[in-house]
Amino acid sequence: MKKIKLGSTLCVSIFAASSLVNLSAADITIDSYGYLGAMYNHEFQGNKDSTIGLTARAGATFSFENGLAFGLGAAGAWAAYDKNSGNLAGVNSGVNNAFLSSQYPNTGDVSEAFIKYTSQQWELAVGRYVADFLDFDWLAGHTQGIGFKYNDLGLKNLDLWLTYFNSVMITGYQPGRIASELGTFYSYHPGGRNAIIGQHGGNIIAGGVNLQLGKFTIDPFLLINTSLAGTDDMLFQVGLKFGFATPIAKDWLSTTLVRAMFQYANQQVATTTQPAKINTMFLTGDVRNPDDVGFLIWADQEFKYQNWVKFGVGLYFVGGQGIYHINDNSRFYGSWVNAFGYNYFGQDMFSAYAFGSFELIDNKLSIDALFAGGDFTEFSAVVKYRVWQQSSMKADIGAGYVHNEFKEGGISQYKGGHFLLFAKLSY
DSSP, X not given: OEEXXXXXXXXXXXXXXXXXXXXXXXXXEEEEEEEEEEEEEEEEETTOOEEEEEEXXXXXXXXXXXXXXXXXXXXXXXXXXXXXXXXXXXXXXXXXXXXXXXXXXXXXXXXXXXXXXXXXXXXXEEEEEEGGGGOOTTOOSEEEEEEEEEXXXXXXXXXXXXXXXXXXXXXXXXXXXXXXXXXXXXXXXXXXXXXXXXXXXXXXXXXXXXXXXXXEEXXXXXXXESSOTTTOSOEEEEEEEEXXXXXXXXXXXXXXXXXXXXXXXXXXXXXXXXXXXXXXXXXXXXXXXXXSEEEEEEEEEEEXXXXXXXXXXXXXXXXXXXXXXXXXXXXXXXXXXXXXXXXXXXXXXXXXXXXXXXXETTTTEEEEEEEEEESEEEEEEEEEEEEEEXXXXXXXXXXXXXXXXXXXXXXXXXXXXXXXXEEEEEO
């Protein structure tokens, strides 16, 4: 990201409530950002697909001293090579198997177009914006709607957040996963709207609290989707994250996280043309005998040494129907390498895992490794190296291998491996 400051005075006049209001700012800060990326994804077993995807994003945020900011950006992708490019039927109609057809089914969109106000106590964003500032474990990246966050200055450790949105743009980005933002591309419409939120009036309303009490973290939330994609029925979720972080030796930090979620959703499909097995962007179940109720219990233990090594273990169990989610803060690579076609939080799934991550050579070399066993299995090893950096510009290259299998009710839904090569130039 490159920052530019303009020292001249800007006066903007607007007409509101029959009066003329002047907004002045002594300085404007322009934050420009963007990247060019390439990803080669070769699939072994499974669908035996191979793709070369070229992706790009560019934009700028104009920030005033009074806390007001405007942003505009664009993003796009091109499948330069797709072995199974003929399997694109259904992508634009928003049917449930749209995410199984290609890594890059949409070509471009306006990624950011927002107005945002930030004060010492609260933030408000309207339009198309990046929702990471909400600090919600199950939402990250680009959304279309409204986001609000309030910081209680009296308690100094309590954040309240609320959001409404009716579409998302998917690049593959998952927090903490190397190069995931290069993995796929679904525009706000039809991809994000139809296949993820709900093509017949789906709207998501969510809110929660982020509470920090010394070494303890307590984050409850509530989420409602008014018309779930593929089912046209309401989805209701209530969840809680409990965390405990404490030093255990010099330069060592232990972090324990326990997440729990309850979900209600009628999974009966809207029409008789839908397949018997639905996979509505991470909500899975057999519609011949669907579960309306599901729950998730998930524990994760991490040990971190300074800022260059972390490792740990975890396990989770899903009871009843699969858990609907747009993003997650897991450590798995098994979703975006398949263009989000399968769900590791699927119906009645149990899995345990061990992981390790390293930041070496002055943070130029990043390594992620994970092994998971159970109804969801994964072996992943991904490496990224920064070959060049000059001021805010940098170039990264990397490679990886991800093998996973998804089982529901003891029946394998997918088994395959992916070899990855990628490069990214960003500023």
